[in-house]
């Protein structure tokens with residue numbers, strides 16, 4: 001099977017001179033669910049931003065066989081949806097409805113189709129009843145759901161999620177896990193939450209200092225206490 | 235003050251169930267009507283305030299809330315105080331100040347009229363925000379042809395208003411916690427310059443946070459295809475009922491203005 | 503959220519209609535020019551920045567510090583917005599701030615919003631820009647120059663905007679110029695110091711933490727000379743004209759009277775209707791009583807229907 005996402009020698013240095021990614025190589029198959037774990041500052045968020053084409057990193061990124069370039073980006077954008085860590089950054093519109101409609105609107109879809117996409121995406125996260133609400137008035141768990149809906153509205157083949165369980169209470173976390181479990185998309189989940197990683201993702205990639213230090217079966221890596229300790233994960 | 239904005243756009247009693255694109259023009263119309271009344275309190279003022287209060291009552295908004303908000307203009311009343319003495323007319327009494335200030339009947343009329351206009355206008359604006367969600371007000375502004383760029387700025391601003399308001403509140407709380415003086419009216423914590431610098435630092439930190447958040451929001455917009463152009467969904471047409479209400483409102487306002495001028499002989 | 507009304511926001515009722523409408527026209531025109539300019543020069547990341555900075559400035563206006571006893575120093579923020587973003591984006595930011603304050607918080611009127619926009623989003627911004635540019639030109643890119651420029655820009659933006667506000671009140675016939683100008687000018691000369699101090703504190707903080715934000719390379723800063731001079735000119739005219747107006751109040755009062763004349767010249771259309779055509783309301787006292795009765799009936803009916811509706815929606819049992 002051809003990988004859906006292929007990353008070769010990805011390197012990124014922030015403008016202030018701080019190297020954040022150092023030669024990342026990664027292949028993810030269609031339908032795979034991969035946990036991206038690592039200590040704070042490992043470069044998880046940076047990697048997700050680079051994969052979504054928001055940071056221009058050196059190296060090669062292939063999405064479904066197509067090289068990610070400034071020219072191909074507009075076409076590929078809708079194939080990979082990035083869910084940011086803070087829903088308050090992601091939900092910038094006056095209402096839930098307008099926020100979920102944002103991506104379809106910028107895909108130049110006709111109004112009828114935009115509406116259908118919004119309904120579909122909100123139904124996908126069980127938030128249809130919240131369409132008219134202001135994001136400010138939602139609970140953290142509800143905000144996270146809506147944030148996922150905003151990218152589902154693009155009908156992406158793959159979702160990148162940055163710390164999805166951060167800031168959730170136990171119930172919110174449980175609901176999020178079952179929501180993500182029901183999604184058909186290929187998933188790459190950056191997280192500290194080893195329990196969530198173990199439940200959702202058969203495969204795990206450990207990132208530290210901008211490099212991949214381990215890539216394998218979640219069960220095996222989670223059992224390796226020394227490895228986890230060496231990278232500040234327990 | 236946050237909780238005073240209704241969270242839901244749709245449904246509800248009276249004004250709550252009315253489209254923002256009807257309520258915003260009606261509010262503007264009412265305030266414009268107040269501005270157009272002769273500067274002489276009379277029946278027209280009574281008609282206007284009755285209509286406003288009736289609309290509030292039918293919608294279940296307690297009048298006390300409205301009236302309390304109506305006094306926000308109080309301090310500005312000082313600016314109109316000279317009207318009492320500078321308007322030529324029948325002298326009522328002379329205050330022994332300086333060369334003597336003469337209060338005139340016409341002055342009292344004009345001063346009261348200005349305060350009444352401010353009071354009615356404030357209550358009208360308050361009734362709008364009490365019964366209309368922020369998104370509905372934004373949609374109404376769009377229907378009123380506010381430029382899209384400005385509208386997007388206002389929309390983003392209203393979205394992050396409460397987020398930064400909360401941050402500002404926390405900053406102020408942290409400052410209170412650090413200054414040990416329990417009495418808020420005593421000078422607390424150091425010299426004037428120091429206090430100003432600390433407050434300035436808080437403002438600076440708010441601004442830096444706004445730049446950082448703007449970067450992240452921009453990234454979130456880019457990830458969903460944003461290209462610098464401002465786009466918005468088309469709005470549904472107004473219902474015939476909505477047009478009828480708008481027309482009825484306009485007719486009522488004209489009636490009140492006519493009543494005002496006819497019954498006071500031009501306000502002079 | 504703690505929100506307290508800010509000074510210098512004129513409520514509805516305090517300006518005469520001709521003054522309010524004329525300033526609406528001026529403000530729409532000038533803000534429209536700014537928007538058209540920005541549509542061409544703005545980088546796409548500046549749109550979210552303007553909106554979010556406007557929210558931060560709005561929140562920053564809640565910060566205050568006690569000066570003595572009851573008085574406190576506040577922030578309006580026009581100068582900070584101008585220094586951080588440049589004059590055109592700052593105009594939009596302040597337009598958003600003033601509109602939201604009026605629409606959502608009843609701080610500043612709606613019919614007179616044109617005047618408030620003129621004072622804060624146009625005069626405030628361009629005076630701050632002219633003063634800041636002038637001082638930076640003299641001092642160069644030094645920290646001291648930044649802080650001095652910031653203080654002067656903040657103080658003069660408040661002071662000159664207050665003069666504009668006073669002139670508007672005088673033109674409306676609400677306060678005579680010889681009272682309004684010294685009073686508004688005097689109060690805001692003090693309030694301006696608070697604004698200046700907070701602005702300096704904010705700039706010093708930003709200079710220490712994120713100096714890059716103060717060197718707006720690549721932002722739509724380019725302002726051509728005539729426009730720059732325009733800002734200075736507004737300041738100069740207001741500063742020179744206000745004392746003139748206040749020492750020769752007759753001149754301004756004459757204008758105010760003319761304007762009132764325009765305002766009251768409208769009704770002749772009604773006055774043509776002879777009194778006997780509306781016999782019931784030709785008597786003013788009678789008309790007031792009539793209106794009072796109608797009002798009372800309407801409000802009572804509304805109260806009763808509200809009571810009925812409440813009873814109907816109350817859960818059974």
Ligand SMILES: Nc1ncnc2c1ncn2[C@@H]1O[C@H](COP(=O)(O)OP(=O)(O)O)[C@@H](O)[C@H]1O
Pocket residue numbers: 014015016018019020038039040041042043044045046047
């Ligand atoms: N905007 C930025 N500018 C400069 N350095 C940054 C920026 N964002 C992150 N970094 C740095 O890059 C490194 C990786 O950060 P990040 O990708 O956020 O890590 P993680 O998400 O794994 O916690 C860290 O050392 C961090 O300090």
Ligand SMILES: [Mg+2]
Pocket residue numbers: 044045046085162
């Ligand atoms: Mg991170």
